[in-house]
Amino acid sequence: MPDSPTLRALRRHGDDRLFLTGRKLREGAELMFFAYRAFTSDPDRILHERGYGRAHHRALHFIGRRPGISVAGLLDILGITKQSLARVLRPLTEDGLVDSIPGEKDRRQRLLTLTEQGRAFEGALAEAQRERLARAFREAGPEAVAGFRAVTALMIDGDARDDILGMVYDAPDATE
Amino acid sequence: MPDSPTLRALRRHGDDRLFLTGRKLREGAELMFFAYRAFTSDPDRILHERGYGRAHHRALHFIGRRPGISVAGLLDILGITKQSLARVLRPLTEDGLVDSIPGEKDRRQRLLTLTEQGRAFEGALAEAQRERLARAFREAGPEAVAGFRAVTALMIDGDARDDILGMVYDAPDATE
DNA sequence: GTTTTATGTCAACAGTCCTGACATAAATCG
DNA sequence: CGATTTATGTCAGGACTGTTGACATAAAAC
Incomplete structure (x- = not known):
C-alpha cells in the first residue's frame, strides 16, 4: 500500500490531531492566564516601588519604542481613552521621565x-521582563519560540492583526 | 563536503540562532501584550452585559474546573486576598451561579x-474564548501549538511551575 | 480549654478603566 | 476671513479589581 499524504502527516505529527480538543483549548487558556500573570510580575514589583502601575509601563514602553509618537498614536496602540492616558502621562511628565514637544508640521500635536x-527606567523594566522571557525562550528552543510567536500573533483579531504585527516587527530598534 | 548537523539545522531553522536577541525578546513581550488583550476581549463583552468582570470569570472557571474546591484552594490559584475573592463570590452566589456546601471532614470549609x-454561563464564556484559541491553534498548526505551550509554561516561576502545570494538565475534564 | 485554622465582613484606599461634558489652539475648508 | 474639524487637555463621576488592617465566628487541633 502506498504512503498516503494523510498517513505521512499522521506519522509526522503523532497524536497531534488532538491539539484542538476542548481539553487542549482549556489548557491553553489556563496557560495564557498563568503565563501572563508571571510575565507582568517582575516589572510590576519595580513599578510599585516607584508608585507607578502597569499602565505607566505600557506608556513608557511604546513611547520608548516609537520616539516622537503623538498622543493619538499612543492612544491607538494602547486602546484606551485619552482621559485614562492623561492620568498616566501626567505623573510621568512631572517626574521627568517623558518629554513632549509640539509637532513641527502640526503644532497641535x-x-x-x-x-x-x-x-x-524603561530599560530597567524591560530588563526585568526580558530575563524571564529569555529564560523561557532559551529553555524552550527556537522551534518552540517560532510556535509561540505564531500562536500569539494569530490570537489577535484579523482586522487589527496586520497593523499590530506591522508595528511589532517593523519598528526600528536602537539596541541592535 | 558532507552535510553537517549544524548546516542541516541552520537550513531547517533559518536565522533561528537569533531567537534570543533583544529585538526578538521585545517582540515577544509585545506579542504577549496584544495577544492577552485579544484573548480576554470576547468573554469580557459577555461578562459586561451581565454586570460582571474578569475576576468573576476566573472564579467561575476554576470552580468549574475543580468542583468542590475550598475557598482557600481558590485563593491559592487566583493569588488574591480573601476580601477580593469575597467581593466576586458574593454576587455569583446571590445570582445563583455558585453554590457552597460545608466540607464533610472539615465543616469550616x-x-x-x-x-x-x-x-x-461558564460554558458560554469558555466557548467565546475557545473559538479564538481554536482558530489560532488551527491556523498555526500542531507544532506551533506545542511551542506555544512550552514557552508559556516556562514563563511561569520555577517554584510555582510544577504546582500550576500539575493543575493545568492533571485535573479531570468532564467534557471528554 | 486554649490556640490555631477556615472563613466572613467592614472600612478605607489605590490603580485603571470608562463615559460625558466642556475648553483651547491649530489646521483645514469653503 | 469665518466656520468647522482635529488634537489635545481637563473636570467630574462611576465601575471593577486589587490591597491592607481589624475584628468576628465556628470548628478543628493540641
Whole structure:
C-alpha cells in the first residue's frame, strides 16, 4: 500500500490531531492566564516601588519604542481613552521621565519622547521582563519560540492583526 | 563536503540562532501584550452585559474546573486576598451561579461548586474564548501549538511551575 | 480549654478603566 | 476671513479589581 499524504502527516505529527480538543483549548487558556500573570510580575514589583502601575509601563514602553509618537498614536496602540492616558502621562511628565514637544508640521500635536531618565527606567523594566522571557525562550528552543510567536500573533483579531504585527516587527530598534 | 548537523539545522531553522536577541525578546513581550488583550476581549463583552468582570470569570472557571474546591484552594490559584475573592463570590452566589456546601471532614470549609446555571454561563464564556484559541491553534498548526505551550509554561516561576502545570494538565475534564 | 485554622465582613484606599461634558489652539475648508 | 474639524487637555463621576488592617465566628487541633 502506498504512503498516503494523510498517513505521512499522521506519522509526522503523532497524536497531534488532538491539539484542538476542548481539553487542549482549556489548557491553553489556563496557560495564557498563568503565563501572563508571571510575565507582568517582575516589572510590576519595580513599578510599585516607584508608585507607578502597569499602565505607566505600557506608556513608557511604546513611547520608548516609537520616539516622537503623538498622543493619538499612543492612544491607538494602547486602546484606551485619552482621559485614562492623561492620568498616566501626567505623573510621568512631572517626574521627568517623558518629554513632549509640539509637532513641527502640526503644532497641535504633542510628540512624546523619553528623557534620559525615562530611558533608564524603561530599560530597567524591560530588563526585568526580558530575563524571564529569555529564560523561557532559551529553555524552550527556537522551534518552540517560532510556535509561540505564531500562536500569539494569530490570537489577535484579523482586522487589527496586520497593523499590530506591522508595528511589532517593523519598528526600528536602537539596541541592535 | 558532507552535510553537517549544524548546516542541516541552520537550513531547517533559518536565522533561528537569533531567537534570543533583544529585538526578538521585545517582540515577544509585545506579542504577549496584544495577544492577552485579544484573548480576554470576547468573554469580557459577555461578562459586561451581565454586570460582571474578569475576576468573576476566573472564579467561575476554576470552580468549574475543580468542583468542590475550598475557598482557600481558590485563593491559592487566583493569588488574591480573601476580601477580593469575597467581593466576586458574593454576587455569583446571590445570582445563583455558585453554590457552597460545608466540607464533610472539615465543616469550616465552604466547598464551592457551580450550579446548573453557573455551568451554563461558564460554558458560554469558555466557548467565546475557545473559538479564538481554536482558530489560532488551527491556523498555526500542531507544532506551533506545542511551542506555544512550552514557552508559556516556562514563563511561569520555577517554584510555582510544577504546582500550576500539575493543575493545568492533571485535573479531570468532564467534557471528554 | 486554649490556640490555631477556615472563613466572613467592614472600612478605607489605590490603580485603571470608562463615559460625558466642556475648553483651547491649530489646521483645514469653503 | 469665518466656520468647522482635529488634537489635545481637563473636570467630574462611576465601575471593577486589587490591597491592607481589624475584628468576628465556628470548628478543628493540641
